[in-house]
Amino acid sequence: MPAGAARADNPVVQTIYTADPAPMVYNGRVYLYTGHDEDGSTYFTMKDWRVFSSADMVNWTDHGSPMSISTFSWASQDAWAGHTVYRNGKFYWYVPVKDRASGQMAIGVGVSTSPTGPFSDALGRPLVRNGEIDPNVFIDDDGQAYLYWGNPNLWYVKLNSDMISYSGSPTQIPLTTAGFGTRTGNASRPTLYEEAPWVYKRGSLYYNVYAAKCCSEYIAYSTAPGPTGPWTFRGTVMPTQGSSFTNHPGIVDFNGGSYFFYHNGALPGGGGFTRSVAVEKFSYNADGTIPVMNMTTTGAPQIGTLNPYVRQEAETIAWESGVETEPSTEGGMNVGFIENGDYIKVKGVGFGSGASSFSARVASAASGGRIELRLGGTGGTLVGTCTVPGTGGWQSWTTVTCPVSGATGTQDLYLRFTGGSGNLFNVNWWQF
Template sequence: MRSVLRTVLCVVSLLLAAVVVPSAARADNPIVQTVYTADPAPLVHNGRLYLYTGHDEDGSTYFTMRDWRVYSTTDMANWTDHGSPMSLATFAWADANAWAGHVAYRNGRFYWYVPVRHRATGSMAIGVAVADSPTGPFRDAIGRPLVNNNEIDPNVFIDDDGQAYLYWGNPRLWYVRLNQDMISYSGSPTQIPLTTAGFGTRTGNAGRPTLYEEGPWVFKRNGLYYNVFAAECCSEFIGYSTAPGPTGPWTYRGTIMPRQGGSFTNHAGVIDYKGGSYFFYHNGALPGGGGFTRSVAVEKFTYNGDGTFPTINMTAAGPPQVGTLHPYVRQEAETVAWASGVETEPSSAGGMNVGYIENGDHLKVKGVAFGGGASSFTARVASATSGGRIELRLGSPTGALAGTCTVGGTGGWQTWTSVTCPVSGATGTRDLYLRFTGGSGYLLNVDWWRFT
């Protein structure tokens, strides 16, 4: 990924080729820049929003996907990279296609439903993994497919009465009633009738007369059930239907997100968080992006008074920040609004660290609440070379210099030490840029930082 992003990410015009925005300097969509991500599935748990995604491999010319990723936020602007807690290797019976999944929380556990290719049959099946933490690690819950009918894109909805439903399907649309254990179901899979009244009319395809294509996302709001789905490949737009009950009958309501964004697929996730409504999707907006190298983005929206969706367009600005970031406690280096040139990797100290840092790379941390002013900055760093410098810039990568920390060699990329430097001028609430400078090649890794 870095070979693609290094030469292009700072050229804002290429990002704007995919989406039109009012201010390129404030661009925070797509929300992950270190890898290609797809098929967003948001979940709110204990006041934090977790985002589960697929992972398109660099340079892919197909849906080449081998693992899934997790990110989280408390402010809708700065996202923490939790790495990959689940991969194809989690399912011993699967051999390919780590495609679009969904996570549900119940019984004190997290259940991740994913479509993968069944090694024995060569067909697509739905597996389920379980974890005790929203960031994993996840393990195969049953050691075999939960559903095996060669269709994809599982989504789980738990109704107010406690009944859980698993929906999935392409080219058809199915559901089953999950049992309380979330890893078995009662009855047989039931096919939802794809009528033109329920899912709109597609022209020119006798085999698929409705607009429904894939990626159902079912939820309930004010007593009304919504089914948001990817419509009419290819390229896809996002449409939706509503119903008085979780299994229908469905009535098609129209388009939410028109065809946009440089990817011939799209995949939606809708959720409320901290008093706002958010619409997640993917596009091809990052450099090197396209139909097989996608990136997740998000928009804030407001339902119409009658409960219908407004038209939601892709932007590079993203949603407004909810609150601010606290700089006087430990902050993970991989918690950022934008990363330019770097990658993340598992840290020997636990979690992830920012690495593969070269001269001129930077991290943007949005809305940092310095208050009356910071006096010093400490970072946990490592370097197998002679190190480099961390410049603390305010407002932009070339903004006012608040301090510079010099990092020497530590003897290894996972040999951690702390460095501290004085800070001046960091007051109020500002966007913070950690800009890295030094010689050629990789300079240093950063695990976490904190101001005092």
């Protein structure tokens, strides 16, 4: 890859195609819940959901797929855009799937006691079903939770405190041009609202950020004095761009900053059905309005540094080339499908006064290879090389250690993999 691309950190995941970001802050990390576009898709062919997390907004850990269509026995297909919230010591993941019995899109709920799952079907049936999609849940200051969803309409219902039942009936939010802007050339859809509502509160103001117009979509927003309106159209958050004809917003505050997540088609092979999640840091204007943002390859700045002297999962990645991840027999995920010249970049590693050795948990059903430890780039300063032996299996794990010299200060670390042809070895974790 050209050096410029190697320095980029957007999209935040490069091992698979991801879509429809739903960020959630929990216990000092941002958890990112996404859809998963299958390689080579020519439609929204989506079979499972994925979870990633980060403490620094640049190095993202892959937690695999804790929920899929098969989680819901009543669902037939379409693992589309969901949203996760934490309440009562549990994590609730609201997702649109196709209901086998009716053939309609319906909203199901997965539940887990861990942010990374596994998730199980909380109800054994849909929570609501009216053929519409894109659930979003907001818990107000008074404890009342609201479920929003809809395309072509916009609906809400008040959730009970158990988060898996509701009071009253689903109610349509009036889609007025004052509330959601004016769309031209589509008599059946007079407003800009398309889909993907993301409702939250900041101060005394309620925000609804959503995908606008079609197709191609952009991101717009409206505000209101209350969680159900009346809404006032406020304008554009992100103009149409980025080689995907859909977009999907998610906004969180984390560690004193505000972050806007979206998707595009920026990866190789990317497009409208092979999308990738990206993120920008932003600051609200003094009057509470959201600034207009454009997609970048830079992404968000790093918060702090990454500590190399504690065990780091190999699937904690700022940027990579050529590798994939898979479930590990030792728990979590490992990096695999490593071939000669592939690499992983870990950004902003705080070596301090210097590292003396490097250890990695590795496995190989082939003859192994080498891990080159380089600083600043794939051709950067070589501070150590670890030899990986054949171990007799892709999940037959052993730990290798090698000396390190010259790794000091804060550096971008590149794990560059070398060896013969074909798949070389797998890596589960590493530590200096």
